[in-house]
Amino acid sequence: xxxxxxxxxxxxxxxxxxxxxxxxxxxxxxxxxxxxxxxxxxxxxxxxxxxxxxxxxxxxxxxxxxxxxxxxxxxxxxxxxxxxxxxxxxxxxxxxxxxxxxxxxxxxxxxxx
Amino acid sequence: xxxxxxxxxxxxxxxxxxxxxxxxxxxxxxxxxxxxxxxxxxxxxxxxxxxxxxxxxxxxxxxxxxxxxxxxxxxxxxxxxxxxxxxxxxxxxxxxxxxxxxxxxxxxxxxxxxxxxxxxxxxxxxxxxxxxxxxxxxxxxxxxxxxxxxxxxxxxxxxxxxxxxxxxxxxxxxxxxxxxxxxxxxxxxxxxxxxxxxxxxxxxxxxxxxxxxxxxxxxxxxxxxxxxxxxxxxxxxxxxxxxxxxxxxxxxxxxxxxxxxxxxxxxxxxxxxxxxxxxxxxxxxxxxxxxxxxxxxxxxxxxxxxxxxxxxxxxxxxxxxxxxxxxxxxxxxxxxxxxxxxxxxxxxxxxxxxxxxxxxxxxxxxxxxxxxxxxxxxxxxxxxxxxxxxxxxxxxxxxxxxxxxxxxxxxxxxxxxxxxxxxxxxxxxxxxxxxxxxxxxxxxxxxxxxxxxxxxxxxxxxxxxxxxxxxxxxxxxxxxxxxxxxxxxxxxxxxxxxxxxxxxxxxxxxxxxxxxxxxxxxxxxxxxxxxxxxxxxxxxxxxxxxxxxxxxxxxxxxxxxxxxxxxxxxxxxxxxxxxxxxxxxxxxxxxxxxxxxxxxxxxxxxxxxxxxxxxxxxxxxxxxxxxxxxxxxxxxxxxxxxxxxxxxxxxxxxxxxxxxxxxxxxxxxxxxxxxxxxxxxxxxxxxxxxxxxxxxxxxxxxxxxxxxxxxxxxxxxxxxxxxxxxxxxxxxxxxxxxxxxxxxxxxxxxxxxxxxxxxxxxxxxxxxxxxxxxxxxxxxxxxxxxxxxxxxxxxxxxxxxxxxxxxxxxxxxxxxxx
Numbered sequence: 001x002x003x004x005x006x007x008x009x010x011x012x013x014x015x016x017x018x019x020x021x022x023x024x025x026x027x028x029x030x031x032x033x034x035x036x037x038x039x040x041x042x043x044x045x046x047x048x049x050x051x052x053x054x055x056x057x058x059x060x061x062x063x064x065x066x067x068x069x070x071x072x073x074x075x076x077x078x079x080x081x082x083x084x085x086x087x088x089x090x091x092x093x094x095x096x097x098x099x100x101x102x103x104x105x106x107x108x109x110x111x112x113x
Numbered sequence: 114x115x116x117x118x119x120x121x122x123x124x125x126x127x128x129x130x131x132x133x134x135x136x137x138x139x140x141x142x143x144x145x146x147x148x149x150x151x152x153x154x155x156x157x158x159x160x161x162x163x164x165x166x167x168x169x170x171x172x173x174x175x176x177x178x179x180x181x182x183x184x185x186x187x188x189x190x191x192x193x194x195x196x197x198x199x200x201x202x203x204x205x206x207x208x209x210x211x212x213x214x215x216x217x218x219x220x221x222x223x224x225x226x227x228x229x230x231x232x233x234x235x236x237x238x239x240x241x242x243x244x245x246x247x248x249x250x251x252x253x254x255x256x257x258x259x260x261x262x263x264x265x266x267x268x269x270x271x272x273x274x275x276x277x278x279x280x281x282x283x284x285x286x287x288x289x290x291x292x293x294x295x296x297x298x299x300x301x302x303x304x305x306x307x308x309x310x311x312x313x314x315x316x317x318x319x320x321x322x323x324x325x326x327x328x329x330x331x332x333x334x335x336x337x338x339x340x341x342x343x344x345x346x347x348x349x350x351x352x353x354x355x356x357x358x359x360x361x362x363x364x365x366x367x368x369x370x371x372x373x374x375x376x377x378x379x380x381x382x383x384x385x386x387x388x389x390x391x392x393x394x395x396x397x398x399x400x401x402x403x404x405x406x407x408x409x410x411x412x413x414x415x416x417x418x419x420x421x422x423x424x425x426x427x428x429x430x431x432x433x434x435x436x437x438x439x440x441x442x443x444x445x446x447x448x449x450x451x452x453x454x455x456x457x458x459x460x461x462x463x464x465x466x467x468x469x470x471x472x473x474x475x476x477x478x479x480x481x482x483x484x485x486x487x488x489x490x491x492x493x494x495x496x497x498x499x500x501x502x503x504x505x506x507x508x509x510x511x512x513x514x515x516x517x518x519x520x521x522x523x524x525x526x527x528x529x530x531x532x533x534x535x536x537x538x539x540x541x542x543x544x545x546x547x548x549x550x551x552x553x554x555x556x557x558x559x560x561x562x563x564x565x566x567x568x569x570x571x572x573x574x575x576x577x578x579x580x581x582x583x584x585x586x587x588x589x590x591x592x593x594x595x596x597x598x599x600x601x602x603x604x605x606x607x608x609x610x611x612x613x614x615x616x617x618x619x620x621x622x623x624x625x626x627x628x629x630x631x632x633x634x635x636x637x638x639x640x641x642x643x644x645x646x647x648x649x650x651x652x653x654x655x656x657x658x659x660x661x662x663x664x665x666x667x668x669x670x671x672x673x674x675x676x677x678x679x680x681x682x683x684x685x686x687x688x689x690x691x692x693x694x695x696x697x698x699x700x701x702x703x704x705x706x707x708x709x710x711x712x713x714x715x716x717x718x719x720x721x722x723x724x725x726x727x728x729x730x731x732x733x734x735x736x737x738x739x740x741x742x743x744x745x746x747x748x749x750x751x752x753x754x755x756x757x758x759x760x761x762x763x764x765x766x767x768x769x770x771x772x773x774x775x776x777x778x779x780x781x782x783x784x785x786x787x788x789x790x791x792x793x794x795x796x797x798x799x800x801x802x803x804x805x806x807x808x809x810x811x812x813x814x815x816x817x818x819x820x821x822x823x824x825x826x827x828x829x830x831x832x833x834x835x836x837x838x839x840x841x842x843x844x845x846x847x848x849x850x851x852x853x854x855x856x857x858x859x860x861x862x863x864x865x866x867x868x869x870x871x872x873x874x875x876x877x878x879x880x881x882x883x884x885x886x887x888x889x890x891x892x893x894x895x896x897x898x899x900x901x902x903x904x905x906x907x908x909x910x911x912x913x914x915x916x917x918x919x920x921x922x923x924x925x926x927x928x929x930x931x
Contacts, residue, residue: 016922024635024661027922038922042635059677062665064638071638073665073673078638083260083283110925 011111017104018046026061026070031110036097037061038106039081041068047081048099048108054079054092118146121418122207122215124197124362125223126151128160129391129407131178133221136415138187144419147189148215150207152224153246154194156181160246161404161539161572164436167250167278175632200366202384219386219418222363222374226356226392226402231266235328241350244275256349257282263349264288264337266325268295270435272353273312277437279351280317287345288312289323289337291354299433299444303460304467304483311440311465320345358393358400373400378425380414390414396426403431404539404571432493432538434486436572443489446479446496447471454478459510461485468510475503488512490578491526494534527581536578539571547579551586559583560604600639602631607860611647620652622659636662643861646748649784650856653898660915666746669918670906671728680721681731683740684781687755687774687793688716697738705731715752715790717743729919732907741781741905748862749784750791753777754802758795758812767812769795772841779845782903783895785852786859786868804832807865808848813837817844821851821877822869830866833874836882850891851881857894 015029021040028051029036035051037060045068051061058074069078069087078087084096098109123130126149134147157179165171184191195209200220208214228243230236242252253275256263260283265276268290280286288295294305295312309319320343328350329336336346358373369375369383373395380388380396390410392402401407409426416422432445448471459468466484470477470492477496482489491513495502502509513526530536532545550556550565562579563570569579583591598604605613610629619625622644626636636644641662648656666672671679685694698718702710708722723731732742745751753776756762758769773793783789792803793810803809805825809832811818816839820832835851838844854877859868869877880887910919 013925015925020917020922022661022917027917030921030924032925035921056675057677059673062669062673062677064641064664065661066635066637066641067633074675076638082258085283 011109012100012107013110015106015108018044018101018106019104021046024065026063026065028061029108035059035061036108037070038099038108039065039070041065041081045081046099046101046106048097049079049081049084050095050097052094053077054084054086054094055090060094119144119218120216121145121147121219121221122217123147123149123221123223124207125149125221125225125391125393126153126157126191126193127223127225127391128157128178128404129225129411130221130223131157132408132411133223133390133414133418134187134189136412137418140415140419140421145219147187148217149184149189149191150195150197150209150213150215151191151193152196153248155247156184156191156193158247159571161436163244163247163250164274164278166247167253167275168281168438169278170438172632173247197362200362202366202387205386217386219388221414221418222382222387222389222393223391224359224362224393226358226400228352229355229357230352231325231354233325233327235330235334236352238328238330238334239332240330240334240348241328241352244271244351244353245356253279253349253351254282257284259348260284261349262287262345262347263351264345264347265351265353266337267353267355268292268319268321269298269353269355270296270433272351273308274436275351275353276312276317277315277440279349280315284349286316287318287320287347289325289339289345290319290321291324293321295319295321296433296435300442300483301448301469301481303458303469304442304444304481307465307467307483308435308440308442356392356402358395360393363389363393371395371398378413378427379417379422380410380426381417388414388417397428399428401431403433405429405431405541408540430496432489434538434572441482441484441486443482443486444480445489445493446477448479448481457506457510470510472502475501475506477502490530490534490536490575494530497535524581524585527578528585536582537566537568537571537575540567542566542568544582547582548586551583556583557587557591599643600637602626602633602636602640603629605629607643607863610644611651611858611860614647614651620648620655621657622648622662642667642748646784646786646861650898653901667748668915669725669728670732670742670744670746670910671723672746674721676722678722678724679728680719680745681723681728681735682713682717682719682743682745683735684743684777685717686777687753687770689755689770689774690718694738694740697735697740701731701734704734707731713745713752715745716754717745717752719745726919726921729910729916733911736905736908736911740907742907744781744906747784748787750777750780750782750789752790753780754790754792754806756793756795756800758793762795764798765795765812766814767795767817767841769793769801769810769812772810772812772817772844773801775841776845776848780849780852780899782905783852783856783899784902785856787862787864789852789865791848805829806832808851810844810848816840819844819847819851822866822874824864824866826864828866833869835878846888846892847881849895850888851877853891853895854880857891 021027024042026037026039037049037051039047051059053060053072055077058072060070060072062073063070068081071078077090084094086092100107159176159178162176195211197207198210199208206214206216228245242249257279262285263279265272265288268288276286276288294302295309324340326338326340329338334350336344338344360370360374363374364370374389374393376382376389376394376396380390382389391407413426430446435442453473455472457470469481471479476499480492530544533543536542536544547566547568554565556562569576597606599607617628619628625644645659645662671681705727707720711719713719753773755770755773759765789807791808792801792806794801794803795812803811804820805823809820818837819835821835823832824830855865855868
C-alpha cells in the first residue's frame, strides 16, 4: 500500500499507477474518513468518484463498470463515471473528482474536499 | 448486347440519393456506372436519427444505412470528403476540390441544405455550432462534457431535438424562439403550450418572441444578447433557425434556380442531362425538408434514370413527429383558423392530452395531437380519403377504437385499417405492402420486415404498429415476447444469444458483442454477467472466466450487505457439522470481531458484517479448519438441505443425509442460470422441505421420488414429480442430468421453475426420464464441466489470487489531522 502524505494546500495528489487498477474495474483510495473509488474503463480512461452511491451509499467501487458508467452493487443504480450523476430515471449525484494521468501515474485533485 | 454502361455521377451522399440508388439498382441494375462525391467523409447514414445519437440513445454505427460493403457490392465508386467545386456542362464533367474529375452522361445534384446562420455579430465565434451532420453532433457532445450552459436558437423540430439532447447530456439549456410559440409551423398554440410545459419540466428554459441581437464573446462564446437587452450566459450556441437549399453550385453553372434548384415532376432540371432531388431541389414551387417526400423524390428520380417514369411527383402533406423520447406529438395538414372551418377539440389536462381535428365541409383537413397520438394514422387516413365524417362526428375525436359502438382492442383497430392505410410515414409504406411481404416472403421477424419493406426502418415510431400487423398476419407464430431483448445493448433475446454462441463458436465476451452486433462498446450490468455465464456453461474447458463481468458477490465470494460489509457462509455438507468446525467458527468470530452470526434456512452458519479487507484472513482461518466456500453468493449450487433419515429417525426410509452430502459433494462449484437449492427428505413427512426446492428428493420404501421446479421465494409453488427411481446412483444421475439440461437452456437469472414452465414439464420428463442416451449425455457434460469448476475460491484467494480486490490502492492522510 502506498502511504502518501500531503499538505492542506496541495491539490493534485498521486494515488498510484494505472496498472494498479484492473480494466473495467476499480480500486479504493482512503482519504481520511472518505473512500474514493478510482475506476478504469474498457478503453483505459481513469475516473474518480466518492465511493458512495447517491441512493443508499452503496460502494460504487464494487459495481460492474461499463461504457463510462458503473452499476451500483446494492440496487443497480447506474452512475456516470465522469459526472457522478445517476443515469436514467434516477436522480442524485455523488462527488466526482478531477483526475489526471501523467506517465502512467494517477493524480487526484482533492482541492474540493 | 455488350455496350458501355452510361456514367451516372451523383453529387451528395445523403438519404435521398442513397434511396434513389436502391430503387435504381432494383429497376435497372446494369444501366449505369455510378460515382458519388460526398463532401462528408463518411458513408450514407440516417440523418433523422442524429437526435438519438445526441441524446445518447444510439451510436453512429446504429444509424448507418449503407456501410462500405454496400458500395463495393454495387460497384459504386464513392469519394468520401470530396466536395464538388465545378461542373462543366459542355464537357459533361465535375471536378472535386481535390482535383478529381469525373465524366458523366447523367448528373444528379443532391447537395441537400445548409443551416441558416443568423446574420448577427459573433456568429463565427468558436462555440457557435449548427445542427446538421455527425460532425455537429460530435462537437456538441464534446461541448456537453463541460456540463456548462447552452443556448439553442430556434424552437422548431431541429432546435427542440438539439435542446432535449443537450439537456440529456447534462447541459443547462435555454431555447430562444423568435415566434410567439414553439413549432408554430407544425403545432397550434395549445399543443405548443403543452410541449413547452413538458420541456420546462425537464429543465429546459424556453423564451419565445426572443429576437437575437448578437452573440457575445471575444475568443469564445460567452453569451447571447437579445434585442430587449436580456443577456443569457452560455458557452455553446446551437443555430437551428431553419435550413436553406444548397443551390449555389447549380446557380453558378446557369441552371434554373429559385429558392432551390428548379425541377419538373420527374426531377429534371433545366438541363436534360442533370437531375436534382432532396433538400436542394424545388418542385412545384416547394422545397422539402422531411424524409417522406424526399424518399418519394428518390423513387421518381430512379424511375426517370431507368427511363420508366410515368407518375410525376405530387405534393402530399407529411405528418410531423418530434423525436424526443417521452414526447408524443403528431400534426398534419392545415390547422389554421378560418371562416369555413370547424374544429373538434378534446383536452385532458391531468393526462396532458390535447387533440384537435380541423374540418371543412365535414371532411378532415388537419389534425394536431399531443400526448396521445395513436390515432394519428387513422385521422390521416380519413383526411387522405376525404371521408365524410358526419355519421361519426360525435365520437370522432375519441379515436378509432370508439367507433362502431364497443371500444375495440388495439389489434382490432389495426385489423380494421384498409390495405392502403399508411403505416410508416417516413418511408410511405402502407398496410397492404407490409402484410403482403410478410405472407409472400415468409417473414417472421421485425428485422426481416424492415429489410424487405423499409417499414419502421427510419425513425422507428411506427414499430408497435408494424408488430401488431405481424401478429395479425402470423397469428401465434409471431410472439414478440419471445424476442424480448436481453437488455438495451442488443435486440436479441437470451435464447437467440445462447443459440448463436454455440452456432458461431463464440468463446469470449468481446467476440459475442462483435459478432452479434452489440449496440454498446462494453455491454452493461445486465448482459455482461449473463454472457459470462453462458460462456462458462458452453465452453467449460476453453473459456476464461471474465472476473469483471461478475456481480460483486461472485467476484469476492461473499455477500455484500447494505453497509458495504460482507457476509461469509462456509459449506456444511448436507447441514452436518461438528464441534471442531463450530469451534473454528467461534474463533474466527472472536478474532475478527464479527458482529452477527446467524443460522441460515439452508442449514449452515452465516457470519455477517465482515470488512472486505478482512475477507482473505477470515477465509484462511476457516480453510485451516477444513471449510470451503458455501457459495451462498453464487448463481450456482447453494445448499442441499437434509433430514437425519435412517441414521436416527424412526420413520426414515433411506439414508437421506448421506444422499444429500453425496449430491452436494458431486455438484458443488457448478454455475447455473440462477441459484439452485436442493433438499433430500428421508420420508414423505418431508422434514427437509424438499417439495419447495429447485430440485428435491423424497425417499420412500421402494426408492427415491425425484422432484423439481418448486419455489419458496417471490413465488410459492410445490414441486413437480420428475420420476421414481430405485437406487442412489440413479437418483444422482437423474438430478445431475436435469441440472445440466437447465444449465444449457435456462436464461440467466431464470429459476428452474420458470424455465420448466417455459419448456414444459412433459418435455423435461421426456428428455431426462424417457431418453436414456440423452440423459447420460447431459450427465457426462456436467461431469466434464465440473473438472474445471470444483476449485475452492476461498483457498485460491488466500493464496493471493485477485489480491488487489481486498486492499486499498492508497491511504492519504491530511497533515492537519495528525
